Amino acid sequence: MALRDRLAADERHDEDNDLAKVYRERLLEEIDVDELARLSPAQRRVRLERVLSRLLSVDGPVLSARERGALVQRITDDALGLGVLEPLLADESITEIMVNGPDDVFVERYGKVERVPARFASAEQLYQTIDRIVSQVNRRVDESSPMVDARLPSGERVNVIIPPLALDGPTLTIRRFPTPYRMGELVDRGTLDVTTASLLAACVRARLNIVVSGGTGSGKTTFLNALSGLIPDHERIVTIEDAAELSLQQGHVVRLESRPANVEGRGAVAIRDLVRNALRMRPDRIIVGEVRGGETLDMLQAMNTGHDGSVATVHANTARDALGRLETLASMSELDLPSATLRDQINSAIDLVVHLERAQDGSRRVLEVQAVTSRRREEYALTPLMRFVAEPLGPDRTVAGRFVPEPVPDDLLERLHRAGETVLTASAPAGPGEPVAAGGAS
Ligand SMILES: Nc1ncnc2c1ncn2[C@@H]1O[C@H](COP(=O)(O)OP(=O)(O)O)[C@@H](O)[C@H]1O
Ligand SMILES: [Mg+2]
Structure with a gap:
């Protein structure tokens, strides 16, 4: 200008x-x-x-x-309300609002950050707005507590840091969580194909334990949310997360969130405390946002003691690596279990691994779905149910390819069948008139 x-x-x-x-x-x-x-x-x-x-x-x-x-x-x-922030909050396309002092307001839309003309009349007015926001969660920002991080009742995550720690004035960051994709939308976006989505839907209904793996930003949480969306409505679901991101539409959902220690180093509640507590809440399904440590063992034990149909994500580079990661994480618990025992736990707990990747062109995709077919203390064995086969990268650098289904192992077919699920598979094509993955995927 x-x-x-x-x-x-x-x-x-x-x-x-x-x-x-x-x-x-x-x-x-x-x-x-x-x-x-x-x-x-x-x-x-x-x-x-x-x-x-x-x-x-x-x-x-x-x-x-x-x-x-x-x-x-x-x-x-x-x-x-929140003054100049109100119109920004009302704009659905905005995923992040960043206020760097009264005159500098930025927003993120569709992954791009831009400056907006909104301004606060003064630093005083910005302080008032911040007070209004944090008082909703009974918090206060002042010299004695110049940083606040909180989740609003409406779901946004808010961070505030004020002078003298922030040099250019009170600084406010509001992160919103857009309505997550449902499985059908992920199919429309090319994250996976409809056959795989139907198979996974049947597996969720048949109460298989599923791990979603991938790197940071590969879409694990998004996929976990979509998978969880396939759980039948009457089931009691307990979700456990570090920072609540999941948003399930079912009627019977209890959301738990861990808590860091306060300034005196007390009061921390870890994911593993929540997993243990969840077991006493008569859950039909336990959903762990991401396993990062010793809570993995509690989750595996839960899966092995009748809480099947549970889902979690783990950071890993391949589906096979995901099992190795689970073993390493489970070994971080205070119980010093030998590797063979952990393998036993993992082999009997985990039924499927869905591995995602963020490709070079930024698109996110299910690269492989693998069934865990090893038993007891055996070395891990995986049987592919679907593999994404990429085409060589063309001049426009976009990733294309095919989702290739593989025959579903007989054990798994039988288990799905017992649960009343009929799936269209590479090995057992549905005859004319037979239902394809009863209930559908979306
Ligand atoms: N299948 C997808 N298609 C398009 N965007 C996606 C997809 N999955 C995730 N995203 C977007 O990518 C970002 C990271 O996704 P997230 O699920 O949080 O990844 P992770 O949990 O693996 O770190 C989010 O902004 C999300 O909206
Ligand atoms: Mg995540």
């Missing part, structure tokens, strides 16, 4: 600010705060808008209908 335009915009901004300030004060004089407190949020907004419009029509400046509407909205947003 040219300097002249910038100055003009600043002036205009100041004028708007003055006007907003005058009418905000008039509004506060006019309304009965006690009465307002008895109204619902929606009624409160209507009441404020009505009073404001009247004030403006009596002695306000000449404004176009649009200008007046914008001013009314701005003042009510301010009086009621």
Whole structure:
């Protein structure tokens, strides 16, 4: 922006600010705060808008209908909620809001960060907004606790850090979690094919224990969410995460989130405490966001003691590597178990590994689905159910290829069959009229 335009915009901004300030004060004089407190949020907004419009029509400046509407909205947003942040929060395409002091607001849309014209009238107003946000979760930001990280009741994750730690003013970061993809949408996006999705849907309904593996950002959590979406609605699901990201649509879901230690180093609740607690909650399914340590052993034991149909993610480079990682992580528990014992646990607990990858072109895909076919203390043996076969990278550098199904081992077919699932497989093509993965995938 040219300097002249910038100055003009600043002036205009100041004028708007003055006007907003005058009418905000008039509004506060006019309304009965006690009465307002008895109204619902929606009624409160209507009441404020009505009073404001009247004030403006009596002695306000000449404004176009649009200008007046914008001013009314701005003042009510301010009086009621999060001021200049309200329109950004209302915009579904925004996944992250970053406020670096009162004059610098950035947002992320579709993975791109851009600056937006929103500004706070002053650092004071930004502090008020921050107070409003963190007071929702009974937290406070001040010199004695200059950093706050919290999840809002509405699901967003909020981080605040203020001066003197932040040099350019109070800094606020709001991360939202967009509505996650359902399995059908992942098929539409080419993350996997419909045959594999149907097979996985049958496996989820048949209560197989499934591990989703992949690197950071490969889409594990997203896939876990979609898989969990295939769990029948009446089942009691307990989810366990470090920072709650899953969002399940079923009616009977209990969400647990671990907690770091406080400033005195006390009060930490680890994933493994939550896994153990979950076992006493009569869960039908336990879903662990990501296993990173000794809790892996508790999860394996849970899977082996009647809590089948559970799902978790693990960071790994291949499906085979995922089993090795589980073994390493399980060995981090305080129980010093020999490797063969851990292998036994893993062989009997884990039925399937779904491995994802983020390709060079940024696309995320299921690279392999493998059934664990080793038993007891045997070395791990995996049988592929599906493999993605990539074509050589073309000039446009986008990744293409085919999802190639493999015959489903008889044991697994039989297990699915016992659970009432019929699957279309490479080895057992469904005859005419036979249902394909009863219930469908999406
Ligand atoms: N199949 C997919 N197609 C497109 N985008 C995806 C897919 N899976 C994940 N994403 C996006 O990629 C990012 C990382 O996904 P996430 O599931 O958190 O990965 P991970 O848990 O492996 O670190 C998120 O922004 C998510 O929306
Ligand atoms: Mg994740």
